[in-house]
Amino acid sequence: MKNILLFIAFLLIVSSIGCVPKQMYYWGNYSETLYAFKKNSNDETLLKHMQELNKIVEESNKRNKRVPPGVYGELGYLSFKSNKAKEAIEYFNLEKQLYPESTILMDRLIKKSEASLDIDDENNQTSSEPDKL
Amino acid sequence: MHKYNVCINILIVVCLTMLLSSCVSNKMKTKGELFPLLYEETPLSILVLPPMNQSTAADAKEYYSTTIQEPLSFTGYYTFPYVVTAEILKMEGIYDAELLTNIPLVKFREYFGADAVLFTTIKKWDLSYLILASNLTISIDCLLKSTHSDQILWRYNGTIVVDLSGGDTGGGIAGLIAKAIVTAINTAAADYVPYARVANYRALNSMPFGKYHDQFNMDREQKIIDQSKDIEKKEEVAQE
Numbered sequence: 001m002k003n004i005l006l007f008i009a010f011l012l013i014v015s016s017i018g019c020v021p022k023q024m025y026y027w028g029n030y031s032e033t034l035y036a037f038k039k040n041s042n043d044e045t046l047l048k049h050m051q052e053l054n055k056i057v058e059e060s061n062k063r064n065k066r067v068p069p070g071v072y073g074e075l076g077y078l079s080f081k082s083n084k085a086k087e088a089i090e091y092f093n094l095e096k097q098l099y100p101e102s103t104i105l106m107d108r109l110i111k112k113s114e115a116s117l118d119i120d121d122e123n124n125q126t127s128s129e130p131d132k133l
Numbered sequence: 134m135h136k137y138n139v140c141i142n143i144l145i146v147v148c149l150t151m152l153l154s155s156c157v158s159n160k161m162k163t164k165g166e167l168f169p170l171l172y173e174e175t176p177l178s179i180l181v182l183p184p185m186n187q188s189t190a191a192d193a194k195e196y197y198s199t200t201i202q203e204p205l206s207f208t209g210y211y212t213f214p215y216v217v218t219a220e221i222l223k224m225e226g227i228y229d230a231e232l233l234t235n236i237p238l239v240k241f242r243e244y245f246g247a248d249a250v251l252f253t254t255i256k257k258w259d260l261s262y263l264i265l266a267s268n269l270t271i272s273i274d275c276l277l278k279s280t281h282s283d284q285i286l287w288r289y290n291g292t293i294v295v296d297l298s299g300g301d302t303g304g305g306i307a308g309l310i311a312k313a314i315v316t317a318i319n320t321a322a323a324d325y326v327p328y329a330r331v332a333n334y335r336a337l338n339s340m341p342f343g344k345y346h347d348q349f350n351m352d353r354e355q356k357i358i359d360q361s362k363d364i365e366k367k368e369e370v371a372q373e
Binding site for chain 2: 023024025027030031032034035038039066068069070071073074077078099101102103104105108109
């Protein structure tokens, strides 16, 4: 009798674990690092937040989850602002592939990043010209 | 005699259930009944606009805005990265609530590709100081509007009240002083952000699921508390 009761208890526990809904996304400490960055914006808090975003991408892939909406887009934007336009374009494209709903905004941001790449190229050319002369 | 008792018991149980269910049915409605337009339009993407701050805390706007992206994503819609869109709006000079409400919604569809925009209003974001107790209250009004039809697709309020007084520390004057100190410490350390996230979850729980949720279009019969009467009342008070 005791065994049967234990078995029933075991079954109940197992089934209740099965009932816990699987989280759709992995967000890590996203709002904590973003909050810290907003509260005190500097290179250190920005770096921490970008590291957290990268961790969200890694962990999502590890757990076979879709990267949450906006994460690639945010990584792209922060890269763009750190003068890494090439990286930014890659991230914007990833967001677009994963979430086609983002296409209009991502295309806009890609265009902007490409424009800043062109400006960089021009600057490099003009800065290298004095050497030739 | 035994049979009689059983009958009475069953009768009591039946009466109680009827009583309870009648109470519940007054306040509960299905998502399908409350938000039919959202099911009709099935927007795919939501743009969160900078919050309007009606609370007394000036910094609430910045901090609250860090708490919405995560809870909103779990409803299953594509949510634009708030950090990015807020900065774009700021650069365009439309970060303030008054200006935002004047912009035709179709503009948000053209510029961002958003099917719907989420207006959030911080109604309360404060601590009420009492000598021996303190409460933290966060109250957020959410309103989802279509950029296709300009109609309200969904609206709900999420409120959380947290008692920060740190429990009973025993009787006597020493106990009272200890309690007052605990209150002061808890208040200083009170971090609004995790609670703001809870308030968001409370509001967003009532939103019909979007395309990326595995129960998309299957939650019409889910029952939630009907707030529409409260909203009407509030609006009447506001008009007076």
